[in-house]
Amino acid sequence: MDTVTTFVNQNLYTIAFLLPILVGLVVKASLPKAAKSLVMLILTGVTALLAEIGATATGVLTPDLFEAWVKTMIVTVASYYGVYQNIGNLGNLAPKKGIGPS
Numbered sequence: 376m377d378t379v380t381t382f383v384n385q386n387l388y389t390i391a392f393l394l395p396i397l398v399g400l401v402v403k404a405s406l407p408k409a410a411k412s413l414v415m416l417i418l419t420g421v422t423a424l425l426a427e428i429g430a431t432a433t434g435v436l437t438p439d440l441f442e443a444w445v446k447t448m449i450v451t452v453a454s455y456y457g458v459y460q461n462i463g464n465l466g467n468l469a470p471k472k473g474i475g476p477s
Contacts, residue, residue, distance in 0.1 A: 379425065379435040380425050380428040383411075383425040383426045384425075384426045384427075384428075387422070387423075387426045387443065387446070387447060388446075388447075390422055390447075390451050391419065391422065391446070391447040391448075391450035391451045391454070392450055392454045393445070393454075394415065394418055394419060394422065394447075394454075395415070395451060395454055395459045396452045396459070397418060398411060398414055398415050398418060399459075401414060401418075402414055415451060416448075419444060419447045419448050419451055420444055422447050423443040423444035423445075423447045424440065425445055426443050426447075427439060427440040
């Protein structure tokens with residue numbers, strides 16, 4: 376677990392930049408936007424939590440965790456609207472797999 380949290384901590388912004396692709400793989404295109412946003416919130420929260428676990432040994436529910444989550448959200452949303460939205464529907468990356476109606 377230490378190697379995973381250290382990797383996430385050291386590459387937080389790169390992972391945040393790639394999270395919209397992961398959301399596209401996890402959910403189907405037919406899933407409502409609100410549900411896709413919820414999946415993105417959960418994934419950014421998990422990413423920030425892993426980064427915080429790798430950064431500190433004192434505790435994870437700190438202002439630093441909230442700061443990491445906000446920064447991860449900013450990078451993820453900016454990369455989606457700046458790069459990935461122009462590519463097309465990311466929900467079609469794996470159309471038969473993932474969360475959502477067929």
